Amino acid sequence: MNVTDCAALVTGAASGLGRATAEALAEAGAKVAFLDLNLEAAREVAASCGGDAIALACDVADAASAEAAIDAASEAHGPARILVNCAGIGTPGKIVGRDGPMALEDFARVININLVGSFNMLRLAAARMKNLEPFDTAERGVIINTASIAAYEGQIGQAAYASSKGGIAALTLPAAREFSRSGIRVLSIAPGIFGTPMLFGLSDEVQQALGASVPFPSRLGQPKEFASLALHMISNVMMNGEVVRLDGALRMAPL
Numbered sequence: 211m212n213v214t215d216c217a218a219l220v221t222g223a224a225s226g227l228g229r230a231t232a233e234a235l236a237e238a239g240a241k242v243a244f245l246d247l248n249l250e251a252a253r254e255v256a257a258s259c260g261g262d263a264i265a266l267a268c269d270v271a272d273a274a275s276a277e278a279a280i281d282a283a284s285e286a287h288g289p290a291r292i293l294v295n296c297a298g299i300g301t302p303g304k305i306v307g308r309d310g311p312m313a314l315e316d317f318a319r320v321i322n323i324n325l326v327g328s329f330n331m332l333r334l335a336a337a338r339m340k341n342l343e344p345f346d347t348a349e350r351g352v353i354i355n356t357a358s359i360a361a362y363e364g365q366i367g368q369a370a371y372a373s374s375k376g377g378i379a380a381l382t383l384p385a386a387r388e389f390s391r392s393g394i395r396v397l398s399i400a401p402g403i404f405g406t407p408m409l410f411g412l413s414d415e416v417q418q419a420l421g422a423s424v425p426f427p428s429r430l431g432q433p434k435e436f437a438s439l440a441l442h443m444i445s446n447v448m449m450n451g452e453v454v455r456l457d458g459a460l461r462m463a464p465l
């Protein structure tokens with residue numbers, strides 16, 4: 211799909227991978243709505259893009275908030291043909307830690323934002339995309355979710371996070387199959403370790419050690435490399451129903 215003049219929704223667009231993707235889409239000529247819980251930060255980023263970019267408050271895990279944001283974006287840019295779900299949290303915690311079993315709400319919160327939130331956006335965006343006129347490629351839209359290599363090699367302390375990302379990986383094929391009749395493609399990206407504010411909270415030493423653990427290139431991934439894959443997925447009509455690892459051949463150890 212050619213992104214020029216297409217309306218695009220990017221969640222988690224105030225920071226990290228979502229920000230880089232939203233900026234790359236805007237640069238490529240899409241009309242981008244930067245959706246984030248952090249409206250102030252989303253506004254700053256969208257303003258620095260200029261053009262048609264707008265920022266909207268959106269809690270992806272809340273049905274009413276997501277619907278209101280999608281409707282507001284549609285009013286400004288027309289109905290979206292592109293959704294990139296990047297909003298997420300990475301709260302760590304052992305299943306049974308020093309203080310006993312993980313609080314059930316802690317597990318549920320990660321699942322709710324990462325998995326239910328991605329599903330929420332997907333269902334609302336796809337319902338609208340289905341009614342659009344197809345392009346000459348028979349495509350109506352493209353939806354990209356963000357999983358993680360933790361979906362496959364979750365480490366100790368990543369039970370909730372890995373479960374949420376495993377759910378996103380498992381959602382990809384049934385969603386792509388269901389929407390195939392409507393010409394809506396669904397894909398996921400499973401990043402390895404990327405240099406984003408989610409990781410910048412760690413010490414320099416830990417960040418360097420994480421980078422060094424990547425076989426090649428031995429460094430943290432750059433958000434623009436994630437954005438570049440997302441844009442390729444949008445442009446390549448044959449890509450569908452697949453979770454693509456973007457990890458420099460990293461296979462995470464148990465700890």
Ligand SMILES: NC(=O)c1ccc[n+]([C@@H]2O[C@H](COP(=O)([O-])OP(=O)(O)OC[C@H]3O[C@@H](n4cnc5c(N)ncnc54)[C@H](O)[C@@H]3O)[C@@H](O)[C@H]2O)c1
Pocket residue numbers: 221222223224225226227228245246247248268269270271296297298299300323324327356357358359400401402403404405406407408409
């Ligand atoms: N950075 C990595 O190494 C890495 C690796 C694998 C997967 N991921 C995934 O990539 C995605 C983006 O991560 P990042 O590193 O850019 O993180 P980040 O913390 O830089 O950005 C996440 C953004 O999501 C927003 N957000 C959080 N909860 C939200 C909600 N309920 N509704 C709307 N917005 C919400 C935050 O405000 C923030 O702007 C996440 O899903 C993360 O799990 C990141």
